[in-house]
Amino acid sequence: MPPLNQLTIDEVVRETPDAVTLVFEPPASGAPLAYQPGQFLTFRVPDSGAGSVGRCYSLCSSPATDARPAVTVKRVPGGYASNWLCDNAMPGLALDCLAPSGSFTPQDWDRDFLLFAAGSGITPIMSIIKTALHDHRNSLALVYANRDHESTIFASQLEELEHRYPSRFTVHYSWDCESGLPNPDSLAARLTSIPVNGRHDAYLCGPEPFMDVAAAALEISNMAAGRIHREKFQSLTSNPFSHADGAREPQPKEKDLCTVRATVDIAGDRHELKWPRESRLLDLLLSQEIDAPYACREGSCGACAFTLISGEVKLLANDTLDSYELEQGVRLACQSVPLTDDVEIEFN
Numbered sequence: 630m631p632p633l634n635q636l637t638i639d640e641v642v643r644e645t646p647d648a649v650t651l652v653f654e655p656p657a658s659g660a661p662l663a664y665q666p667g668q669f670l671t672f673r674v675p676d677s678g679a680g681s682v683g684r685c686y687s688l689c690s691s692p693a694t695d696a697r698p699a700v701t702v703k704r705v706p707g708g709y710a711s712n713w714l715c716d717n718a719m720p721g722l723a724l725d726c727l728a729p730s731g732s733f734t735p736q737d738w739d740r741d742f743l744l745f746a747a748g749s750g751i752t753p754i755m756s757i758i759k760t761a762l763h764d765h766r767n768s769l770a771l772v773y774a775n776r777d778h779e780s781t782i783f784a785s786q787l788e789e790l791e792h793r794y795p796s797r798f799t800v801h802y803s804w805d806c807e808s809g810l811p812n813p814d815s816l817a818a819r820l821t822s823i824p825v826n827g828r829h830d831a832y833l834c835g836p837e838p839f840m841d842v843a844a845a846a847l848e849i850s851n852m853a854a855g856r857i858h859r860e861k862f863q864s865l866t867s868n869p870f871s872h873a874d875g876a877r878e879p880q881p882k883e884k885d886l887c888t889v890r891a892t893v894d895i896a897g898d899r900h901e902l903k904w905p906r907e908s909r910l911l912d913l914l915l916s917q918e919i920d921a922p923y924a925c926r927e928g929s930c931g932a933c934a935f936t937l938i939s940g941e942v943k944l945l946a947n948d949t950l951d952s953y954e955l956e957q958g959v960r961l962a963c964q965s966v967p968l969t970d971d972v973e974i975e976f977n
């Protein structure tokens with residue numbers, strides 16, 4: 630199992646008719662929850678059938694401005710966990726979760742940000758906005774799409790931030806009820822007041838069709854593709870808590886005898902390992918009882934991301950890293966098999 634926390638709900642804030650924010654007490658350990666803006670928590674949501682399901686929710690709080698960590702959950706019609714949380718969350722309820730993870734965190738806070746959010750996609754963007762405005766000096770423009778005014782999460786907080794930082798932060802709303810579904814031209818039109826230039830990074834979060842439209846709008850505005858970062862919201866199909874529910878970790882197979890030398894640095898702890906050529910790195914680490922971060926184990930959440938220092942690996946699947954991150958040597962432990970005889974890896 631990756632490191633497991635238990636967080637107790639301190640307050641439930643009804644944001645819209647179908648979204649609630651769960652504000653957690655500081656962790657019982659006394660140390661504040663260590664996370665980066667843009668990261669998410671993976672919760673164990675009780676399920677009478679399978680024991681539990683695992684679901685990821687982005688932190689909408691900022692480590693810079695909020696003493697208590699918080700996530701916002703929006704009901705998905707017919708969805709299990711989102712409705713369970715919206716119906717059952719109450720102060721005092723303790724939820725198991727994995728350590729914060731994910732790679733949707735800006736690397737360079739000196740650059741200006743173009744932020745595109747739709748619906749619940751505002752959550753990691755909100756954490757980035759609050760952190761940037763409080764701790765940095767860059768300018769931010771948010772294009773925020775929703776069905777209607779009533780379903781717009783954090784509307785009053787955003788208005789307050791716009792008033793507090795008028796020269797650095799602007800919000801451009803797109804409401805389906807007024808202007809229809811966003812398309813590349815309608816979103817690009819909202820960017821005309823912002824001189825998009827080489828100083829911008831773009832962060833996109835929302836349903837996939839919305840992110841495609843936002844990326845197309847940015848292309849119209851001549852934004853380099855490598856500067857566009859996406860966070861995809863989807864349900865995990867595997868359960869990272871199955872161990873706690875009684876299932877065993879898969880063990881490496883006997884036939885994987887041909888190994889490469891791997892040096893793995895996890896949070897300052899250095900491990901020298903023999904890595905079977907057919908095994909995925911995450912399976913190897915877990916079989917050696919090394920606490921590696923993970924959530925989905927299917928290449929879609931980015932929780933297991935590491936940086937390749939030397940050597941090469943093959944990614945069997947990748948549904949989360951963009952071309953910029955790949956160029957920077959970022960890879961996924963749950964999908965990596967070795968290609969070279971020596972590989973050096975750092976989790977950070």
Ligand SMILES: Cc1cc2nc3c(=O)[nH]c(=O)nc-3n(C[C@H](O)[C@H](O)[C@H](O)COP(=O)(O)OP(=O)(O)OC[C@H]3O[C@@H](n4cnc5c(N)ncnc54)[C@H](O)[C@@H]3O)c2cc1C
Binds near residue numbers: 686704707710752
């Ligand atoms: C990194 C990350 C961050 C996220 N952050 C947030 C966040 O901040 N806020 C937020 O609200 N969400 C967030 N999500 C999404 C969240 O994890 C869940 O995916 C979401 O809440 C839906 O989960 P659910 O269990 O309610 O729905 P599910 O039960 O997974 O169902 C999802 C949809 O699939 C349909 N469905 C389910 N089973 C079947 C089936 N067998 N056949 C056909 N259709 C089916 C359901 O009807 C529903 O429409 C995030 C996801 C990721 C990966």
Ligand code: FES
Binds near residue numbers: 922927949
């Ligand atoms: S654990 Fe989700 S991408 Fe590897």
